Amino acid sequence: MKECLWIPNLETKRLFLRKLTANDADDLREWLGLDIIYKFWGRSASKGEKNPELLFIDPRPNVKRKPSHDFAWGIVNKEDNKVIGMIEIFNVENDRLGNVAYRISPNFWNKGICTEALNRVIDFIFSETKIDRLHAEVDVENAASNAVLKKCGFTHEGCIRNGKMVSIYCTYNIYGYIRNDFSNQQKNS
Numbered sequence: 001m002k003e004c005l006w007i008p009n010l011e012t013k014r015l016f017l018r019k020l021t022a023n024d025a026d027d028l029r030e031w032l033g034l035d036i037i038y039k040f041w042g043r044s045a046s047k048g049e050k051n052p053e054l055l056f057i058d059p060r061p062n063v064k065r066k067p068s069h070d071f072a073w074g075i076v077n078k079e080d081n082k083v084i085g086m087i088e089i090f091n092v093e094n095d096r097l098g099n100v101a102y103r104i105s106p107n108f109w110n111k112g113i114c115t116e117a118l119n120r121v122i123d124f125i126f127s128e129t130k131i132d133r134l135h136a137e138v139d140v141e142n143a144a145s146n147a148v149l150k151k152c153g154f155t156h157e158g159c160i161r162n163g164k165m166v167s168i169y170c171t172y173n174i175y176g177y178i179r180n181d182f183s184n185q186q187k188n189s
Contacts, residue, residue: 016076018074030105031084032103087121098135133179139170159171
């Protein structure tokens with residue numbers, strides 16, 4: 001896993017969002033490598049996702065790397081303190097734009113977990129960082145993920161027909177959420 005500059009712990013009613021550690025490998029092993037997780041992910045599970053302990057081993061420990069400006073959290077269920085998902089703001093450019101990705105154990109699908117986690121991350125991003133735009137690309141057939149983004153206030157900005165998303169060709173929606181959207185939402189709440 002990339003070493004991020006700063007990953008604050010975040011909390012919601014049902015969840016803790018925190019940096020993943022090697023101690024989380026057993027929880028991740030229960031769901032992270034399942035094929036169903038990757039149906040709309042744009043690729044298959046990697047070797048590290050199928051064997052999560054590998055995610056925490058640096059394959060080239062002698063290489064000095066710049067710290068990442070990305071944010072990556074494990075989604076922890078408060079009820080049993082298990083890691084049930086992941087949420088990331090990645091490919092952060094010039095501390096201004098970032099892409100959104102999330103995935104969750106199938107045991108927790110359709111329970112509002114991703115919506116709850118993403119809303120907390122949006123609040124953090126626009127309250128505590130300089131990032132001005134969040135961006136997401138979602139396969140049009142992934143009804144659940146499209147619904148999460150809409151519930152969280154993302155604007156549908158377009159659709160790419162038969163385009164390349166990660167390493168597959170599909171039709172996918174583009175969503176955006178900008179700082180002004182957040183400010184307007186705060187004023188109206």
